Amino acid sequence: AEVAAAANAAAARAAAAASTASSASLAAGTEAAAGGAASTESAAPRKPYVPRAVRMRGRQQAEPIPSARPAPGAGGGAESSGAPAMSFYVFEGQWARLRGKPRDRAALLRRIGAQALPALLRESLDSEILASVAEALAVELRAVGSEAAPFAAASLGALARTPRFDLSIRGLSPEERRVCGGVVSACAGAGQCGEEAVAALERAYAPPPPPAPREESDDEAEPPAARKTAAAAAEPLASASLAADETVEQPAACGEASAAPVASGQPPEPQAFSLDDCD
Numbered sequence: 001a002e003v004a005a006a007a008n009a010a011a012a013r014a015a016a017a018a019s020t021a022s023s024a025s026l027a028a029g030t031e032a033a034a035g036g037a038a039s040t041e042s043a044a045p046r047k048p049y050v051p052r053a054v055r056m057r058g059r060q061q062a063e064p065i066p067s068a069r070p071a072p073g074a075g076g077g078a079e080s081s082g083a084p085a086m087s088f089y090v091f092e093g094q095w096a097r098l099r100g101k102p103r104d105r106a107a108l109l110r111r112i113g114a115q116a117l118p119a120l121l122r123e124s125l126d127s128e129i130l131a132s133v134a135e136a137l138a139v140e141l142r143a144v145g146s147e148a149a150p151f152a153a154a155s156l157g158a159l160a161r162t163p164r165f166d167l168s169i170r171g172l173s174p175e176e177r178r179v180c181g182g183v184v185s186a187c188a189g190a191g192q193c194g195e196e197a198v199a200a201l202e203r204a205y206a207p208p209p210p211p212a213p214r215e216e217s218d219d220e221a222e223p224p225a226a227r228k229t230a231a232a233a234a235e236p237l238a239s240a241s242l243a244a245d246e247t248v249e250q251p252a253a254c255g256e257a258s259a260a261p262v263a264s265g266q267p268p269e270p271q272a273f274s275l276d277d278c279d
Helices: 002-043 052-064 087-097 102-112 113-125 126-144 146-160 165-170 174-190 195-204 224-246
Strands: none
Touching: 052 174, 087 102, 087 113, 087 126, 102 113, 102 126, 102 146, 113 146, 126 165, 126 174, 146 174, 146 195
C-alpha cells in the first residue's frame, strides 16, 4: 500500500510539472506574438489623416473633363449651344499673346465658335477687338479662300449682335473700316452666305453717312454786295447823328445882365430880437 501511494504521488507531481511547463510555454508564445505585432506596427509608417471634404474634392477634380475642342471641319465647340468655351479674361490673354499672328487668331476664333462671341465679349467689346477680329478674318479669307467665308460671315454677324457694337464701330479708323468692308465683300462674292445674311452685314458695317452741312446764319448767307450797299446807306445817317451831338448852345453876351438872382455863397448875418416895436 505504501508503495502504491508513493507511486501515485510521484505521478501527480509529474503531471503538475508537465502542466506548469505547458502554461509557461503558452505564455511565452503569446508574449512573442504580441511583441512581433508591436514591432510590425511601429515599423509601418502611419498615413496622414485627410478630411473627407478634401478627399471628395480631389475625387471630383480627378474626373475627366470633356474637351471643348471642336471636331475637324466644325465651326466651333460652342456653335450649337452658344455658350463660350472660355472666359473673357482667358480669351483676352490668349488674343494678346497671338498679336501679329492673324492665322492663329482665326484658329482661336474657330475653337471658340462664332455663336459664342456675343456671350464671351458682352460689355467688353471695343474698337480694338473689333478691328483685330476683322483683320484675322481678312487674312484667313486671303489664305484659304471662299471656304472661310461662312465662318467669317457668322463671326461678323455675331459681333454685330454684341451690346457694345454700335459704340465700337464708331471708333474705327478709315483703314479699319476698309478692312471690315473687304471682309463683307469677300463673303458676298463667295456666294455661300445667303443674301439675307450678306445684306445684314452690309447694313451693320456700312460707313457712317457724311455729316450734314452746317446751317449758315443770316449774316453769312447775305452776299458781300448787299453788305456793302447796306453799309453805304447807313454811313450818311451816322454822320448826321455825330454832327448833332457836337452842336452846343452859344453862351450869352458878356454885357447882358442875368435876370435870375445870383445866390451868395455866404450865409445871412444874424440880427438881434427886440420887443421895442411891439407897442
